[in-house]
Amino acid sequence: MAATARATASVGEKRETFWTSRPLRRLRRNKLAWVGLTLVILFTILAAFAPLLAPPPLIGNNCLRDLGVSQPAAVYNPLGSTFWRAVLIPPASCYQITRINFKPEPSPPLRPIRTDAGPVRPLLGTANGYDVWYGLVWGARTAFKLAITVVFFQLLIGITLGAISGYFGGWIDNLLQRFIEVILSFPSLVLVIVITAILGPSLTNVMIAFIAVGWAGYARIVRGDVLKVRILEFVDGARALGVSDLRLIVRHIIPNALTTITAIAVLDLGSLPLAAAGLSFLGIGLPVGFADWGQLISFARAWIQGTADNRLAYWYVSFYPALTIILFGLGWNLLGSAVRDAVDPRDNG
Amino acid sequence: MFAFIVRRLLFLPVVIFVLTIFIVGLLQLLSPEQRAAAFIQNDNQARNLQLVIREHGLDKPFLVQYWNWLKAAAQGNLGFSKSSNLPVLDTIKQRFPSTLELALYSLIPLIGFGIWLGTLAGLNKNKFIDQFARVFAVVTGNIPTFVMGIILVVIFYGLLGIAPGPGQVSPENQIYMLTNPVPTRTGMLSIDALLAGNWVIFWDVIHHLILPVITLTTVLNANLIMVTRGSMIETLNQDFVRTARAKGLSERTVNIKHARRNALLPVATIAGFQVAALLGGAVITETIFAWPGIGSWGADAASRFDVPGILGFALLAGIVTVVMNLVVDILYAVIDPRVRFD
Numbered sequence: 001m002a003a004t005a006r007a008t009a010s011v012g013e014k015r016e017t018f019w020t021s022r023p024l025r026r027l028r029r030n031k032l033a034w035v036g037l038t039l040v041i042l043f044t045i046l047a048a049f050a051p052l053l054a055p056p057p058l059i060g061n062n063c064l065r066d067l068g069v070s071q072p073a074a075v076y077n078p079l080g081s082t083f084w085r086a087v088l089i090p091p092a093s094c095y096q097i098t099r100i101n102f103k104p105e106p107s108p109p110l111r112p113i114r115t116d117a118g119p120v121r122p123l124l125g126t127a128n129g130y131d132v133w134y135g136l137v138w139g140a141r142t143a144f145k146l147a148i149t150v151v152f153f154q155l156l157i158g159i160t161l162g163a164i165s166g167y168f169g170g171w172i173d174n175l176l177q178r179f180i181e182v183i184l185s186f187p188s189l190v191l192v193i194v195i196t197a198i199l200g201p202s203l204t205n206v207m208i209a210f211i212a213v214g215w216a217g218y219a220r221i222v223r224g225d226v227l228k229v230r231i232l233e234f235v236d237g238a239r240a241l242g243v244s245d246l247r248l249i250v251r252h253i254i255p256n257a258l259t260t261i262t263a264i265a266v267l268d269l270g271s272l273p274l275a276a277a278g279l280s281f282l283g284i285g286l287p288v289g290f291a292d293w294g295q296l297i298s299f300a301r302a303w304i305q306g307t308a309d310n311r312l313a314y315w316y317v318s319f320y321p322a323l324t325i326i327l328f329g330l331g332w333n334l335l336g337s338a339v340r341d342a343v344d345p346r347d348n349g
Numbered sequence: 350m351f352a353f354i355v356r357r358l359l360f361l362p363v364v365i366f367v368l369t370i371f372i373v374g375l376l377q378l379l380s381p382e383q384r385a386a387a388f389i390q391n392d393n394q395a396r397n398l399q400l401v402i403r404e405h406g407l408d409k410p411f412l413v414q415y416w417n418w419l420k421a422a423a424q425g426n427l428g429f430s431k432s433s434n435l436p437v438l439d440t441i442k443q444r445f446p447s448t449l450e451l452a453l454y455s456l457i458p459l460i461g462f463g464i465w466l467g468t469l470a471g472l473n474k475n476k477f478i479d480q481f482a483r484v485f486a487v488v489t490g491n492i493p494t495f496v497m498g499i500i501l502v503v504i505f506y507g508l509l510g511i512a513p514g515p516g517q518v519s520p521e522n523q524i525y526m527l528t529n530p531v532p533t534r535t536g537m538l539s540i541d542a543l544l545a546g547n548w549v550i551f552w553d554v555i556h557h558l559i560l561p562v563i564t565l566t567t568v569l570n571a572n573l574i575m576v577t578r579g580s581m582i583e584t585l586n587q588d589f590v591r592t593a594r595a596k597g598l599s600e601r602t603v604n605i606k607h608a609r610r611n612a613l614l615p616v617a618t619i620a621g622f623q624v625a626a627l628l629g630g631a632v633i634t635e636t637i638f639a640w641p642g643i644g645s646w647g648a649d650a651a652s653r654f655d656v657p658g659i660l661g662f663a664l665l666a667g668i669v670t671v672v673m674n675l676v677v678d679i680l681y682a683v684i685d686p687r688v689r690f691d
Contacts, residue, residue, distance in 0.1 A: 181360070182367045185674065187629050190647070190666045197651035197659050198375045274493045278633055281495045283652035297499055301637075304499070304507040311508050318503055322496050329491040 023259075023342040033338030039331025040270075047140040051075050051086035051094065054137035058117035060098030066091035095138055095203075095291045098131040106303055106317045127299035127317045130289065136324050138291030143273030143328065146207055150272050151265050153211045158218025159261070163249050165219065166226030176219070183216040189275070196285045206276055206285045214268070218261055225257030263340035270332020274325060293328075296321035350682065357675045364671055365664065369422075372660050373415045381407040387656035390429065427664075428657025432649040437661035440646060445665070446536025447517065448642035451635070452627035453537075454558050455565045460620050463570045467577025467616070468609055474582055482574055490571025498564045498637035505560060512560050515639035518553050526550065561638045565631060569623050577616050584612040614685050621677030628673060629666040 018024060027033050046053065055072040056063035064072065067082055074082045100113055100120060107126045112119040123133040165176040183191070195209035229235065230253060238252055277294030279285035286292045300318035307313040376384055385401045394401050402408055406417050427437035435443065470482035505512035513519055517538055518526065531541050531550055539558070542550035584590065585608050593607045635644035643665060650658030
């Protein structure tokens with residue numbers, strides 16, 4: 001790809017930039033891609049500005065204490081250091097969902113609840129005493145944190161091992177491929193469950209489990225691409241010029257194999273948080289009270305029936321978390337499928 | 350073909366070996382005391398933790414521990430599962446039929462509906478039914494299983510009150526079965542009840558199966574619909590379909606006999622993998638509906654640090670997947686004569 005772009009430019013035609021490249025032109029024409037992108041941007045804003053949208057509470061978790069301030073208002077002052085700390089590197093306690101009280105029964109949206117620090121009005125109500133809005137907003141942050149970290153390391157390991165395997169071949173290739181086959185022969189959810197169950201519940205352990213299981217798929221694709229690219233003339237040309245193996249892999253072979261995995265990585269960014277939410281729904285993975293969408297859905301499970309006179313008395317407990325999860329999945333999938341179609345060389349639409 | 354099957358079956362012990370090494374290895378990250386927690390069944394043992402550690406050799410080097418585990422496993426002793434309160438092998442014997450039952454009942458709606466809608470969409474490309482199928486697939490395919498399950502439960506159990514509560518049979522029938530047990534023949538309660546002529550239990554189990562089956566069908570269907578549709582469109586553009594039309598065959602014969610049969614080849618692979626996944630235990634679906642299968646046991650074992658249970662569940666899921674994938678590959682060769690094993 002890089003090579004062709006340079007060739008076109010040298011002929012003296014209209015210069016092809018990233019924005020005017022064929023995949024991007026296709027992507028821009030796709031209306032569903034725009035819908036997906038809008039949703040993804042909305043969730044990104046939710047995650048990035050979580051401390052402003054769901055500010056640390058006076059009572060319910062230790063976020064304010066760990067930020068070293070006494071009033072939530074301090075978070076809104078962009079001139080102060082608290083603002084930047086809260087937005088960029090919030091203390092771990094901020095990821096704990098605000099627990100307003102210990103009443104299991106849900107409280108409806110905006111109904112005032114009396115606490116030691118004065119009345120609070122949770123925007124989307126509470127479940128098990130947890131503030132649902134806080135859980136959803138910080139849950140979005142958890143989702144992005146998890147997705148970006150996991151995909152980054154999966155790509156790092158997958159591309160490195162895949163490239164080594166494909167480029168050098170021989171016994172390294174054989175060994176790695178057999179190992180990858182073993183990993184891929186299991187349902188990935190089962191492996192992730194096993195690893196998190198043994199390592200114990202924490203966000204880091206969940207991420208480790210997903211990384212350990214997910215790199216294999218990337219490695220296999222990169223290896224295939226490397227095998228295809230390795231025999232092309234420009235690689236021979238570069239080798240004839242005395243380019244080292246490492247430079248050849250990093251500068252020439254990997255960039256040419258990147259298109260396929262980009263599309264998969266985008267889809268993965270959306271599906272990983274949902275898989276993690278599924279785990280914490282099962283009670284595996286994240287500790288109780290950690291801001292995560294799966295927890296909120298599992299709180300909702302106990303309040304499905306409503307009361308005797310109003311069957312939908314607790315609708316809000318399941319509705320908002322479900323809606324959030326569905327919109328998040330839809331947004332990433334629309335964007336991811338559009339990227340996949342755009343980089344697909346077989347389709348010349 | 351025979352050599353191919355043997356080679357694939359030889360892969361099975363490798364998978365099991367790597368998995369068990371991996372799990373026993375993971376356990377080495379914990380302290381011997383933490384590992385001992387897996388073996389504690391009563392207070393007395395909890396008080397004498399060191400005794401438990403020595404008895405099971407939990408402070409020995411990794412390879413010794415692995416060898417001990419392997420020796421026990423070879424004698425059919427996979428340990429005791431705290432979460433089911435039964436030895437692991439007995440738990441599997443008791444619970445696997447229920448997983449099989451759920452998979453069997455899901456099979457027909459899953460494959461039938463997916464292929465039906467996919468074919469219809471492919472035949473009417475860009476018309477209303479096609480748009481509907483695509484929207485349906487995008488929407489349902491994007492709802493995670495646990496959300497879909499909860500939505501269905503909220504609507505049919507919470508709001509409308511027409512679906513039964515969680516589990517395999519209603520509480521009153523559970524009490525009834527304590528005095529009038531259904532004789533176990535297959536382990537699948539609905540089939541056992543049918544064989545015993547017990548209609549009350551049979552209908553009750555079917556009633557309890559409806560929501561889990563709908564959940565699995567809607568969640569797994571999206572992929573099947575889109576692949577059938579794509580494959581159908583591709584096949585309809587091929588020369589042999591034009592030939593069939595040209596010789597004056599009816600539209601129906603062309604579509605169903607000539608086009609669809611060939612279009613279904615890639616679909617068969619996907620359907621096979623989905624069945625394999627179902628048999629490995631639909632962890633989330635089984636948990637939501639408290640279905641007493643392998644998957645809900647696995648989730649329970651994992652959330653309670655029941656290590657023998659986790660290991661047993663993972664081993665079973667792995668073996669089932671490898672064997673089912675082999676079956677899919679063999680079936681594929683049977684339905685597509687172009688496939689040759691070498």
